[in-house]
Every structure is written in C-alpha cells, then in structure tokens.
Amino acid sequence: MSDIKLFKLANNTVQELSGTTDTIEKSVQVLFERHLEALLGVRFLATEFVTTNGGRMDTLGLDENGCPVIIEYKRAMNENVINQGLFYLDWLMDHRKDFQWLVMEKLGKAVADSVDWSAPCLICVAGDFNRYDDHAVRQIQRNIRLIKYRRFGEDLLLLDQVTSTSVKKPVALPGTVELSPSVTRYKTISAVIEDLDAAMIDRLEAVRATLSALGDDVQEAMLRFYIAFKRIKNFACVEVRPREGRILIFLKIDPVTVQLEPGFSRDVSKIGHYGTGDLEVTLSRSEDLEKALPLIQRSYDGA
Structure with a gap:
C-alpha cells in the first residue's frame, strides 16, 4: 500500500504513521465480522460456513440492498482467493434455499423473503493485491470488490477499495425463487x-x-x-x-x-x-x- 501515507500533525511537527497488515488471517476476519455493517455495509450471517461440497466460506452476509455477500480474506500474495470466492459464489447460487434458511434464522422471515439474488457479491480483503488480481477481476462478469486494509496502531484502520466490477444486468437465475406476495406484485x-x-x-x-x-x-x-x-x-x-x-x-x-x-x-x-x-x-x-x-x-x- 505504498501509494497511501498517513501523517499525524501535532505541535508543528509532521510524523508519518507506519501501517501494518496482520499476518494471521483470523485476527483480520474477527475484526471485520465484529464490525461488518459499519465497515462494509454488510449484515453478518455466519463465519466459516461449510458448504455441501466440503468448502468453507470465510464470512457470509447480506448487504444493504438485501443481496448475498461472500467475504474471503487473502492470507498470502500467491493465494488465489478470487477463484476460490467465485467457486463459493457459484455454489451459493445453486443452493439459494440454504442461504434463505440461514437468513430466516438470523434476521427473520421478512428479510429472508426479500433476499435479492440479482446481484450477489464477492468481497476479497487483503493487505495487498497484485496486478494479476486486478486484471483477473476486470475480465470476470461478476460483482467483485477487492479491498485493501492497513492498520495504524491500535485505533486506526484504513480501507481502500482498489478494484470493483459490477454486472449492470441482473444475474439470470435458474429455476424460480419463492417470494412473498408483497414483493411479487x-x-x-x-x-x-x-x-x-x-x-x-x-x-x-x-x-x-x-x-x-x-x-x-x-x-x-x-x-x-x-x-x-x-x-x-x-x-x-x-x-x-x-x-x-x-x-x-x-x-x-x-x-x-x-x-x-x-x-x-x-x-x-x-x-x-x-x-x-x-x-x-x-x-x-x-x-x-x-x-x-x-x-x-x-x-x-x-x-
């Protein structure tokens, strides 16, 4: 994150604050999940959600538009977290009922009935991304956001959305999704x-x-x-x-x-x-x- 610098101004002096990224993925994940709505506008649903094919999603949530969100945290520069997240996103689209049951358990039936499947999103969080990550995301017609983070001491957290891609047309869904009468009219x-x-x-x-x-x-x-x-x-x-x-x-x-x-x-x-x-x-x-x-x-x- 060499392109962003943070300075403290006090007593006519300028001091550059040294930013760090946690090497232990779980600490970052816990921090985000504890304050998910404030940081990303996402309501928390589950951590380490196990899929039927043996996968394990880091964080599962519902964004402010009522769309499903998968959040994956990149542990190492060479980890292909984007492909992994897309694999989970495809699984989620094929198991919409499982997700809606989870929403109903956590947030109630009304919220579950109004889940919007037209724009599911993958958010990848890391201390840094490389140019290949950025290029790969721009070639994929899915809703993907790459977010860098950096911590400055104990009380400052910086988020930088370095890349975001979106599909301007709603995602075509196989089959049908049952909706409440108030939504379908x-x-x-x-x-x-x-x-x-x-x-x-x-x-x-x-x-x-x-x-x-x-x-x-x-x-x-x-x-x-x-x-x-x-x-x-x-x-x-x-x-x-x-x-x-x-x-x-x-x-x-x-x-x-x-x-x-x-x-x-x-x-x-x-x-x-x-x-x-x-x-x-x-x-x-x-x-x-x-x-x-x-x-x-x-x-x-x-x-």
Whole structure:
C-alpha cells in the first residue's frame, strides 16, 4: 500500500504513521465480522460456513440492498482467493434455499423473503493485491470488490477499495425463487426500463452517466426494483416512475441538514421505500439533475 501515507500533525511537527497488515488471517476476519455493517455495509450471517461440497466460506452476509455477500480474506500474495470466492459464489447460487434458511434464522422471515439474488457479491480483503488480481477481476462478469486494509496502531484502520466490477444486468437465475406476495406484485426495474419511451430512457441514462462519473470507484448494480450506486457503501439508489414521468434518487443525507423543497426533495426516513437513503430527490425534468448535483456529490463524498 505504498501509494497511501498517513501523517499525524501535532505541535508543528509532521510524523508519518507506519501501517501494518496482520499476518494471521483470523485476527483480520474477527475484526471485520465484529464490525461488518459499519465497515462494509454488510449484515453478518455466519463465519466459516461449510458448504455441501466440503468448502468453507470465510464470512457470509447480506448487504444493504438485501443481496448475498461472500467475504474471503487473502492470507498470502500467491493465494488465489478470487477463484476460490467465485467457486463459493457459484455454489451459493445453486443452493439459494440454504442461504434463505440461514437468513430466516438470523434476521427473520421478512428479510429472508426479500433476499435479492440479482446481484450477489464477492468481497476479497487483503493487505495487498497484485496486478494479476486486478486484471483477473476486470475480465470476470461478476460483482467483485477487492479491498485493501492497513492498520495504524491500535485505533486506526484504513480501507481502500482498489478494484470493483459490477454486472449492470441482473444475474439470470435458474429455476424460480419463492417470494412473498408483497414483493411479487411490483414490476422489476428491468421490466420498467424495457417499457420506457425514448425521452425517459435519455433522462435515465443521463442520471446513470452522472452518478458513474463521480469517481473511478463508483459501482453500479441493477437490482430487483432499483439501481444502486455505491463506493464501499451505497450513496444513491434510483427508481423510475414512468407513469408520473419522474425519476427518484434516494441519497444518504440527513434530511434535517437540507432545506427541503416540496416537489423536489423530501424526508423519507420514516417512509418505507426500496433502496437506502433518507433523502428523496425527485427529477421531473431534465433540468432537475443539475439542480440535484450538489446533493448527489454530498452523498458520494460521505460514502
């Protein structure tokens, strides 16, 4: 991690803090699992989850979009943790019922019924990755994130998402997944987009291009009912309401800190909605996107 340096400023002096990575994988795994939601936006489900083919997943979780997440920790530079994680990801897709039973046991039936299989993700955590890891991930059409970590003393932890890849179309699932009636009565975002007229498609593509252009670390995921944009965590979730001619963006901003404008922005912290974020921004015209940019940038910076 030679490209990142951390300095302590005190008494008109500058001191570089020396970062370290733990050589014992388990200590890193325990640290992440203990604070998984705060660090990665993932709810913890299981550690050392044993598969029916004799494999053992390091950490299993559910991200803030309700998608399955496998986290693997790289012990050595020559360990092929990416291929191992992809092997587990394929197993998980073939054993969805096992995962949903686990979610039901840990988080309840309502959460299990709403598991979104359209964008399962593999997160690989390591003290460092090599150029071959980065190249390999970019060739694979799966949702994969490579995250470096470094510790500075006892109280500082640095995370750096060095590579992230995403599949913009939902993963095609073999067979069917039983969903609760409250979930199945709504059209998926993919179906909604297919029915959009040319004007709405242009507006939606402008929104997607604007959000993706905020930084090289932006990852787009087409989920069941919305499109999520994230860095390490979500910073924007996009829904489309074609009958009303509106595009909704949910941002991770405290609505109390914003001068709300009727018809453009509102507090949805106590209103149920898909995706994450307590501030809803409504784009009714093409011009509204430019108006929303400061809020979008603020949510991105906070992610």
